[in-house]
Amino acid sequence: MKKRRLIAMGLSVMMTMSLLMGCGSTSNSNSSTSSAGSSTNASEASSNEGSKKTYRVAYIARAQSDSFAAWLANEIMAEAEEYDDITLDVFDGQADDEKENTAIENAIASKYDAIIVQPNNGEAQRPYVEKVVQNGIIAITTNARIDGIEGSSSVDADPYKQAAVNAQLALEQIPQNAKVVVLKGPSGNFHADERRKAWQIEFFDKRPDVQIVAEDFANWNKDEAMALMEDWVIAHGKIDAIISMNDNMAAGALEVIAGKPEFENTLVYGVDGTAEALLLIKEGKMTATCLQSAIELSELILDTVHKLLTGEEKQIDTDIGSPIITKDNVDEYIQMYKERGLITE
Structure with missing residues (x-):
């Protein structure tokens, strides 16, 4: 019988985040190239694209040590490569409220066009996401959303x-x-x-x-x-x-x-x-x-942030589906992972 093995999803995230995190880091360092294939210095991107607007987006992940959070961060990085007008930097909250909140504050100070937050503890991050909105920056919360922040959008599951x-x-x-x-x-x-x-x-x-x-x-x-x-x-x-x-x-x-x-x-x-x-x-x-498909979430997250950045929409709150997986249908989902290179035989 063939043995299946898992690709270490967290590895690339760990490498990226270790380069990027450092609470004083900014998006325009050389390391920002690691966070997404399309991620380059914003001024360089603007000159390369002529007069086309390039948007700088920060993604604050909950923790790369969490297998789902690592998967989601990887998928968001991959999806960002599909947008030639978005540069993405990823930061690791390390499952620590203080570190995640500091990362959000740094992203605000660095004047990103949009900040996407995957909360470690929604109520602990709430005042910092409110600061994002107050500073005129597009705010999106995901996995899990923080309800009740006026001016903030969300992409999540139920x-x-x-x-x-x-x-x-x-x-x-x-x-x-x-x-x-x-x-x-x-x-x-x-x-x-x-x-x-x-x-x-x-x-x-x-x-x-x-x-x-x-x-x-x-x-x-x-x-x-x-x-x-x-x-x-x-x-x-x-x-x-x-x-x-x-x-x-x-x-x-x-x-x-x-x-x-x-x-x-x-x-x-x-x-x-x-x-x-x-x-x-x-x-x-x-x-x-x-x-809880990180693939579907990442597609919706990037679609949402792009629509908000370009002014196509002002407010978006949306959810992905919730299919059950058992022994009866697990093979079709394993195939999905194989196609993404996350399970190999």
Whole structure:
């Protein structure tokens, strides 16, 4: 049987962000070429294109250590290459509110034409995105959007729907009187909170027989999920289902129980549809995930920022779809990754 392997999506992001981050860095350094193939010094771009306007865009990513955030940053960089009037610089928030907020402030000071923010903690970033708007710069929040900022646009997915499709499937799959554990994203994060809310309404309220034996924040992080799962396995023994608010945490929990016969039938649910999760579903180790397509998100993000920059639209708030992925349809999504070069055989 052929072995599949994952391309290290985070590698190029890590290299780019390590060059660009440094809180005092500006977009017009030589390193900005690394952030997107079309990214060059704005004045150089303007001279090359004659009188054509070139727009400088900053993307503030949540954290390259998060597999989905790394995938999204890579896709945004690739999509930016399709626009000859956009130069893109990417900065890493390193899953740290202070660092992400500093990056936003630096982007404002550097007078970017547009700043796209993937929040680490929406409420922590809110006042800084408000500053973007106040400075007359186009502001877009994504994955997750920050609601209620007048003058800011958003491109996102519906996190309630993402979890609901899993929860509705789990109603029929999780056995009676099951013991389950729940891995949560960061407290106060819109996606984390809405996904947990969906699981409560769509599953736990309808299945009072199911016992949550452990629940905690793993902050989208695989290592944190592994540490929690190690403790839970010792404390509770056999666990019937792992309910995770994203794939990265689900994969971490799965590493802990890998090869243990008593966990062979443990059901595992996640969100994002990462390449790693798809291979785990294909191998029968993970039950289901909801695709949050970084490909679709990046296309919408760049389309949105371009329409706002050129004045075609003044305000845009839009969502991508929320398809469920199981063993029955996983092959078509694996093929999607193969075509992007993210899974090879």
